[in-house]
Amino acid sequence: MSFLRMIRWIAACAALLLASTLQASEPVRIAAASDLRYALDEILAVYRQAHPDAAIDVIYGSSGKMTTQIINGAPYDIFFSADIAFPRQLQERGMTVTEPAVYALGRIVLWSNSLDTSQLSLADLTDPRIRRIAIAQPSHAPYGQRAQEALQAAGVWEAVQPKLVFGENIAHTAQMTQSGAAQVGIIALSLARFPDLARHGYTLIDDALHNPLTQGYVVTRRGADKPAALEFAEFMATGPAHEIMRRYGFLMPGEQEP
């Protein structure tokens, strides 16, 4: 094959590839807080059964990080935040097309894969035998902020500070704890309910000790002209989605503790 023919051949391939990517419609991209990692995956599986041709991708991360990315032009159509304050920030910047709406209330728990957390309180974290405690980074992860508030309210923040390690988001924090490198983690109830982690049990942290984890979502300007994005957002408010969310320990908007 001569050099020129090879060049032509490559050009033809490139043109074909380009044409196919232009033809394929853009999928709906969801940016979601890491505490939804298991619940939302399950909800999507149900949704895809009902809508086999729906093209939806989810990207998980800390809510603060997702907000920064959206402000800087990340191609996300819907944003499920762990704290409604972040979607409101986006609204103030005129980057949204829906009112930030509450879709769930989250809780934080003490979790460990080596200690029996049923016997553990926040005050016990000062015990010298507990050397490392993992929380999410309070500066940009809502679950980390709430963990800090709870530790402060329990009066142990100063004492445990030297022991703290910080996960980049709440799923990373759970992974740090699961590896055993941090003996105890303050993680999302929704992650502690995941079968792999649920084997070890968890202790709910009194929600009077911290601000509520009011989780809100919003459709971004980019998702405005995607009917599929709005359709999925509506599905999150239906029975089947609520049922999965409840199983992962979320309270639905307006619900009280059972």
Place this chain on the structure above:
Amino acid sequence: MLGLSPADWQAIEVTLRLCLYTTLILLVIATPLAWWLAQGRSRTRVVVQAIVALPLVLPPTVLGFYLLVTLGPHGFVGRTLENMGLEHLAFSFEGILFASVLYSMPFAVQPLCEAFSNLGRRPVEVAGSLGAGALDRFRSVIFPLTRGGFVVAATLTFAHTLGEFGVILMLGGSIPGETKVLSILIYDHTEAMNYAAAHRLSLMLLIFAFITLFIVYSINRRFQVARA
């Protein structure tokens, strides 16, 4: 000072300490290793060469993951340390130092390898036949002739460790004064939308990286001129 907060200075201090220790440890390890790779004739050299170069192609996340598993309390190294009554290495300065030594290994070994290859075997053999001991041979023959290689190895190791991110994110736990290095702090600043702080630190790193590379290339040029 310079518009930086105490937390910023703390991260700078941790970073410089990490880079300095990594460079010193690597020079001690890499010198004999590079000598063996450059001068040895054994068959295992190719295998070792490939292992040393792995960090160049492996994603830092791979290295970070394996190190977390190995250095953590359930891993081989971590468990051994715990059984000896010591602490495991995950989420500690020693842990990220261990990681940095592995991660920057090729940047120390390869310039030294090149310098030793260019030196050839002859000067050392001559010195040996004149009765110089091993240490004397290194001190009065090898080192003066390959000094440039050492400077390049040290500078590149230092600079590469300065830019480490993925491994430390997996293994460090972002502990202020212990494992929170500059790259992690800049990341945290951007995630929390403290762009001004992120800018200041990023610009510092950028200037520092440029000066470092400038030094390396000027030495490299002098080197070639000297040989020509």
